Amino acid sequence: MKKYLLVSLLTIFAIAFLAACGTSDSTSGGGEEAAGDKKVLKMGTSADFPPFETIDEQTGEYVGFDIELTKYIADQLGYELEIDNMDFGGLISALQSERVDFVASGMSATNERKESVDFSIEYHKSGEMFVTLKDSDIKSFEDLNGKTLGVQLGTIQEEGAKKIQEDDLKDLKITPLNKAPELIQELKAGRIDAVYLDKTVALGFINELDLAGFDDPTESSPGMAIAFPKGSELVEEFNKVLEEMKENGELEKLEKEWIEE
Known part of the structure; x- marks a missing residue:
C-alpha cells in the first residue's frame, strides 16, 4: 500500500471531519448530466476507508483503490466521474433516492443489501x-x-x-x-x-x-462489489469492463499498487 503510506497520520484523523462537512467534488442530485462531450456519472462513497477511498491531505483529492477502479471504468465507458462523499450508512438510501448513480465504497454484496440495490460482479475480497x-x-x-x-x-x-x-x-x-x-x-x-x-x-x-x-476466525463476508439502484442499466456496462480488467491484468495492477504492497 505504498500510496496509502504517503497519506499522513493527520489525514486519517481529519477524514471524519472532512466527510462530516460534506466534502465532495460533485453537485447534488443523481442521474447522468452533460459535461462537455461526456455524460457525468455520480458516485457515492465514504472516503474514510484507506486504501480503498480516502482524501489526500495535500491536494484534497479522493485517492484509493476504489477511486482508481471507478475512474478507469468511467473512462472506458466514456463518462465523466463525479464523487459525493457521505457517511457509509447513507449510501444505500442515496442509491434508492437516485441522488447518486452508483456506490463504490468497499461495500460487501450481502443478501440483505441485494434486496435494496443491485450489485456488479465482485472485484475484491479481504476478510x-x-x-x-x-x-x-x-x-x-x-x-x-x-x-x-x-x-x-x-x-x-x-x-x-x-x-x-x-x-x-x-x-x-x-x-x-x-x-x-x-x-x-x-x-x-x-x-x-x-x-x-x-x-x-x-x-x-x-x-x-x-x-x-x-x-476473524468466523465465517468470512461476501466480496466487495459496486452497488447500483435496482434495475440500473449500468450494471451490465460496469460488469463488462470489470471482466475485461480481470482478463487484461488491470485489476491485478491496481491491487498490487494499492493493496498488496
Whole structure:
C-alpha cells in the first residue's frame, strides 16, 4: 500500500471531519448530466476507508483503490466521474433516492443489501480483522468476550459483530460509530477494547499506527462489489469492463499498487 503510506497520520484523523462537512467534488442530485462531450456519472462513497477511498491531505483529492477502479471504468465507458462523499450508512438510501448513480465504497454484496440495490460482479475480497493496542490482553477471538468492540455503522462488520454476539460471545459489547478513523481514535483513547474492520483496512492502520490485530476466525463476508439502484442499466456496462480488467491484468495492477504492497 505504498500510496496509502504517503497519506499522513493527520489525514486519517481529519477524514471524519472532512466527510462530516460534506466534502465532495460533485453537485447534488443523481442521474447522468452533460459535461462537455461526456455524460457525468455520480458516485457515492465514504472516503474514510484507506486504501480503498480516502482524501489526500495535500491536494484534497479522493485517492484509493476504489477511486482508481471507478475512474478507469468511467473512462472506458466514456463518462465523466463525479464523487459525493457521505457517511457509509447513507449510501444505500442515496442509491434508492437516485441522488447518486452508483456506490463504490468497499461495500460487501450481502443478501440483505441485494434486496435494496443491485450489485456488479465482485472485484475484491479481504476478510475481516480485529484491531487492538499492542499491549492489549486481547490476543484471540475468545478474549473478546466481555470486551467492547467498535464497528462502523452500516457495514458488514457491524452485521458480523451482532452475529458473533448472538452465536459465540454473549457478553460482547458493541459500539457503532460513523467513521473508521473515529473507531481508531476511540481505541487509542481506551474507550473501546478492539475494532472490527475489513482486513486490508485493518492492516493499514496496524502498520501505520503500530497497533496489533488478528484474523476473524468466523465465517468470512461476501466480496466487495459496486452497488447500483435496482434495475440500473449500468450494471451490465460496469460488469463488462470489470471482466475485461480481470482478463487484461488491470485489476491485478491496481491491487498490487494499492493493496498488496
